[in-house]
Amino acid sequence: MLRKDRQAFAIGEEPLGKIRDHYIELYLDVKRRYSPMLRKPPYPESLETRKEIKKHINELLDMDVIRKIGHNETxxxxxxxxxxxxxxKSRLCGDLRALDNYTKADRYPIPRIPQALEKLAKAKYITKMDCMKGFHWNRVK
Structure with a gap:
């Protein structure tokens, strides 16, 4: 399996692996339609922080996680x-709090550790996402 699906794995500083033909579909319940033109200016940052943000953006561009956009793209x-x-060490995140005004709250509680361990005890196979930017491995529709 490891040899056959080699492109699905990243080792060290290699580009991220790609999980082909597998997409995760996310659904959000919305209160009202979200305006794509809703924008917030960047927060004031020190020169050092701006350099670090740019470094993270360039790294994500190199790994094909994000792409540059054209002037006419919305x-x-x-x-x-x-x-x-x-x-x-640092991690680049996005401030999505503006979306709270448009989405309904998800009241599903996070499972407690004892219940999660009980379910794992019955599992035949256990997998984990790669620790290196594992969130970016899955393509989202």
Whole structure:
């Protein structure tokens, strides 16, 4: 399997693997229609933080996770936010709070650890997403 589906795996600094022909469909209940022109200006950031954000954006461009857009394209844009850990590493996130005004709250509770472990105990196979930007591996429709 590993040899056959080699393109699905990334090792070290290689580009992300691609899970072909598999899409995740996300559905949001909306209160009202979301305006694609809803924009917020970037937050004020230090020069060092802006450089770090640009570094993350270039890394995502190199991995084909995001792409540059044309001048006439209308796209959904979110304000980038840099989260930094104590060890100096950082992660680029998007501030999606503006969407809260357009979507209904999801009241489904997060499962408690004992219930999750009970379900895992009965599993035949256990998998995990790759720790290196695993969220970006799945294509979303």
């Amino acid at each position: 796209v959904e844009i979110t304000t980038p936010v840099l989260n930094t850990w104590n060890d100096g």
